[in-house]
Amino acid sequence: MKNYLVLFAFNFFYYLTYAQEPVAKSNGQKENKTLEKDGKDPVCGMKVKKGTTFVRLYKEKQHGFCGKACKERFDKEPEKYIKK
Ligand SMILES: [Zn+2]
Numbered sequence: 001m002k003n004y005l006v007l008f009a010f011n012f013f014y015y016l017t018y019a020q021e022p023v024a025k026s027n028g029q030k031e032n033k034t035l036e037k038d039g040k041d042p043v044c045g046m047k048v049k050k051g052t053t054f055v056r057l058y059k060e061k062q063h064g065f066c067g068k069a070c071k072e073r074f075d076k077e078p079e080k081y082i083k084k
Pocket of ligand 1: 043044046065
């Protein structure tokens, strides 16, 4: 019985932590995790297929990248690549 209570308490704590995560995220800026449609990498010009996880939401527009390197370059100076 004692073991069951410990297990229950642990699961309850885990549930609270897990359940609160989406709420915390919705308070911040909406960040899409995958690219919604085929696009173009603004840094190197490569075509990017939808579903990639290398995405960045910038000024309400979603940008996809071919890889982590391009995404990081974009993060450093987004204006440089957007104005093209
Ligand atoms: Zn690229």
